[in-house]
Amino acid sequence: MSDLPRLTEPAAHPPAVEVERLREEMIEKLRELGAVRTAEVEGVLRKVPRHVFAPEAPLEKAYAAEYALVTKKDEDGVDISSVSAARVQAMMLEQARIRPGDRVLEIGSGGQNAAYIAELVGADGQVTTADIDPDITGRAERLLARAGYERVKVVLADGEGGVPEHAPYDRIVVTVGAWDVPPAWVEQLAEGGRIVVPLRMRGLTRSVTFDRVGDHLVSRDYELCGFVPMQGVGENRMRLALLHEAAGEEVTLKLDDGQQLDAHLLRKALHQPRTEVWTGVTIGGYEPNDNLDLWLATALDDFTLLSAKPGARTRGIVASVSPIGVATLAVGDSFAYRTVRPVDEERTLFEFGVYGHGPHAKDVAERLAEEIRTWDQEHRSDRARIEAHPAGTPDELLPAGRVIDKRHTRVTVSWP
Known part of the structure; x- marks a missing residue:
């Protein structure tokens, strides 16, 4: 140390x-x-x-x-x-x-x-x-x-x-x-x-x-x-799957809770032309979107986070950079991540969109966009309920929703 x-x-x-x-x-x-x-x-x-x-x-x-x-x-x-x-x-x-x-x-x-x-x-x-x-x-x-x-x-x-x-x-x-x-x-x-x-x-x-x-x-x-x-x-640190490794431009996917993916296929996907899907869902410039990410993590089996250095955005390799990671859906040989674009000159209102890469980018991007719209229509004003039950608790005794199995607990995330 x-x-x-x-x-x-x-x-x-x-x-x-x-x-x-x-x-x-x-x-x-x-x-x-x-x-x-x-x-x-x-x-x-x-x-x-x-x-x-x-x-x-x-x-x-x-x-x-x-x-x-x-x-x-x-x-x-x-x-x-x-x-x-x-x-x-x-x-x-x-x-x-x-x-x-x-x-x-x-x-x-x-x-x-x-x-x-x-x-x-x-x-x-x-x-x-x-x-x-x-x-x-x-x-x-x-x-x-x-x-x-x-x-x-x-x-x-x-x-x-x-x-x-x-x-x-x-x-x-x-x-x-x-x-x-x-x-x-x-x-x-x-x-x-x-x-x-x-x-x-x-x-x-x-x-x-x-x-x-x-x-x-x-x-x-x-x-x-x-x-x-x-x-x-x-201690249980997140694992990283490297998609692009040039100095100052690194792009990775953050893996948690035992998640597995094929990093080799997704590295190839990153350098293929991107697909864009825009959702019609807007957000104010100072409005937090962390509850959207929690909904996406609940709803999507293959949810992960895209992390990138600022140089990767400058070079146009990715469009979004965040220190905590950008909400991403990675399925097989393709992935898609959340982004935004301004819809007014004052840049006070932004529209959520999705950028996809890989052979099935359109399908993966549409799936992520669909859940962003679901959040907007059904859960935008909701707060999730999180519970932690002892490991071994039977499924039938857990509330409906996403179950996250950990060493000591079964954590559940459910929505109204």
């Missing part, structure tokens, strides 16, 4: 008036983004000094709504630990609805989020934060002490097993990307308790608010998010 960046000791305390100004600007921005919705969360954002937990960052960055501080990379330069952006932290705190007196477990340590939780639970509550990496727990412990939160219990442990010695928990907040929900998390959660977890389903990660109902979990909410992947026993 790469060394953790050395913690810096500030030469002097930053001016209080500057900290207050930046903090208020951050909170106002978080309100605009819808990340802060309650007085309780807004209150803790004012109490916890963010700059203490990001001594390596300029003050403006520490109080930026969308800035995530990477605290460790692996030997390949991949981010493996970070302090999440204020927007993501606020969003998950709102999802968790932590109350005074709650016992809370955080899986994935940074210190800052644990301090927020400590303020929410108050003197009668308990906060445990756990991480598999001693560098990270050591950093969290030092910064929590520096900020005056010594009462937070910092534990070195593989998050897969939770922290049984301080259970049961009213809330479990997972701040690393998880592919599954280990039994320990459900077992250590009090009846009626809540887990907030960035759960990956068919390549898509959503911060899911799960409430415990007996032996399984039922979603109450979910939000688009991105996190560094979980390490240890629960």
Whole structure:
């Protein structure tokens, strides 16, 4: 593993008036983004000094709504630990609805989020934060002490097993990307308790608010998010199928949940002339489309994600680039992916379309376009219901919808 960046000791305390100004600007921005919705969360954002937990960052960055501080990379330069952006932290705190007196477990340590939780639970509550990496727990412990939160219990442990010695928990907040929900998390959660977890389903990660109902979990909410992947026993990274490998122009398909495809045939398909299908479905320039992608992942057996470097779009190899991947249908020797085009000069309205490649590009593109229209006509205003049942649960006891089998659970995604 790469060394953790050395913690810096500030030469002097930053001016209080500057900290207050930046903090208020951050909170106002978080309100605009819808990340802060309650007085309780807004209150803790004012109490916890963010700059203490990001001594390596300029003050403006520490109080930026969308800035995530990477605290460790692996030997390949991949981010493996970070302090999440204020927007993501606020969003998950709102999802968790932590109350005074709650016992809370955080899986994935940074210190800052644990301090927020400590303020929410108050003197009668308990906060445990756990991480598999001693560098990270050591950093969290030092910064929590520096900020005056010594009462937070910092534990070195593989998050897969939770922290049984301080259970049961009213809330479990997972701040690393998880592919599954280990039994320990459900077992250590009090009846009626809540887990907030960035759960990956068919390549898509959503911060899911799960409430415990007996032996399984039922979603109450979910939000688009991105996190560094979980390490240890629960690690399960996505696989990549390379379709184009020129430096700066790489194009890959992201494979999840045991998905198999013929990369050789799809590499050939990428360099064949593309087929275009336009759906007639429009979306506003600032309107999110993450619920569309979740519908496509639910409806299509061969759903995957197309990932490409910006150079691939510049060269015209692909038309769409996204850091999290573009919704794609890959069938045999052909594939098609979602794209958009502006329909007004002001570029405030866009039409969804599909670009297909390969011998059967037209059929695959039409199939993807059909599901985009179905989403628009039947599910555009809907929210999916996500459940996590123990592995081995018979099909007849699961709700109708997409079943995603994982090591410990059978995750279901269903729509009204």
